[in-house]
Amino acid sequence: MITLNLKYIKMMAQKIRVRFAPSPTGPLHIGGVRTALFNYLFAKHNGGDFLLRIEDTDQTRYVPGAEAYIMEALEWCGIKIDEGPLERGPHAPYRQSERKELYSAYAQQLIDSGHAYYAFDTAEELDALRTRAESVGETFTYSNSTRAGLNNSLSLSKCDCEKLLTSGAPHVVRFKMPENLIVEEVDLIRGHVQFNTDQLDDKVLFKSDGMPTYHLANVVDDHLMEITHVIRGEEWLPSVPLHILLYRAFGWEKSMPQFSHLPLILKPVGKGKLSKRDGDQMGFPVFPLAWKDPETGDVSRGYREDGYLPDGFINMLSMLGWNPGTEQEIFSMDQLINSFSLERVGKSGSRFDPEKTKWYNHQYLIRHSDEELAGLFLPYLEAKGVNVPFPLVVRVTGLVKERCHFVNEIWDQGFFFFRAPETYDEKIISKRWKDGVPEMMAEIAEFFNTLENWNAPEIKEPFSQFVTEKGWNFGTIMNSLRLCLVGGSYGPDIFDICEIIGLTETISRIESALRRLGRV
């Protein structure tokens, strides 16, 4: 009985728990989505929990709507949150601004134990020191080598310090970085990494506005929320020693989470990490959902609005930095969960390839059922003012989806099922519309009128016979007829088009082409 209980407790203690901890400073970038995804996949592969924690400790950077955006984006991607601001959970609240009161006690604990100290230097003073150092080609750091000459509880007398504190002088709490200490980490992605604390500075843990910085809040919350694995972007690697030292200072080293640092997502061309501008310049979204900047009113496009399917989008992201070690490329979310492991995450940054994204979307488009796609296409159709029976939309979708990359392209590839062409492709006109073609088209219209049954096979056969009897060139006829019906040289089988738009419309399109293109 007792052993069973212990076993149970141990199991509970070992339950994998990860968190995605964005700051609500704007829309989620695809790099952020991938971080969330890898956290989610890792958690679910191991039967663990995925938490969402909102890191809104910087009040100056808070952007209204960003938090809701993050949640909506994760939902669209199919990433399900086990604990979070909306889902609640045993460690609520999940918004750091709502946990504000909690952190000062931890900061105090560090001061009491000598791991941290008060600093009274103003931002202006520090800025001045930085620019002065820069002017002589050096870098100012608030560290072991400089702290004695600055305004803090280590340099000031106890009495002076207390006076300042009781007078309410603005101050921050800084971590007292130990001297010449090697801090080692075994990163699940990068392997063994080590740092010397002499190269590190005394980071601010608690700001003068009463809010903790990322470093303090992050460590405290990860501990309190029983996070077992921290999976985050590579940009955090340099702060690993600080975080490890914080766990030690709190006496939490035994339960410290394991770290994994994901490689960056790079620009498709040129140098640097992927940014919003790359998307604008090259014509692809960098955000999962469209985003309207509440200040400027600028709208950034989103994968969802651009007609990407969430599972294809997720599949594409999963392959950026991770691979299964097999030649399989198409993965459903469940398959990803099944195959995912941090060991197979690469160390080097991946260039983002918009072409591959399109390819993935095409793969998913042809795999989705016609009904489902037609449902997704319906809003686009409505926007065009087209109102037709759903089964027709389904049929058209099935006919054109193979030639589409995106849901919205169903319109480009199949608008002529719903509406007569308004323009005719100039190139095709000059290539096909000559030498008595208009007369042939007129004869074909008459011929169509003689047919008894109007369906693709029963149009095709007599039509072929008719053309053969006339001794006309098939290529010319088929392409010219296509020009009349769709306005160009594309689209599915011509007889399917005839059947679907109907006899009357077919005749009418031939007539209007004759009228508008003339008899040459």
Add this chain to the structure above:
RNA sequence: GGUCUGUUCAUCUAAGGGUUAGGAUUCAAGAUUUUCAUUCUUGCCAUAGGGGUUCGAAUCCCCUACAGACUACCA
């Protein structure tokens, strides 16, 4: 500048001391489609450079180059 991390076809990547360095995307050619797209076939294309270690190196070590991240009272 300093610290840390990385570097295999144009791109995403496989190969963890022994393979003609494999796959996918893009691109090109051909076939199919009386159109376009799809599909199929074929082709092009890579171990950053230099030193070691070893019978043997993409793989281990060193140097160089290049790239990136960090170096805020931002996360």
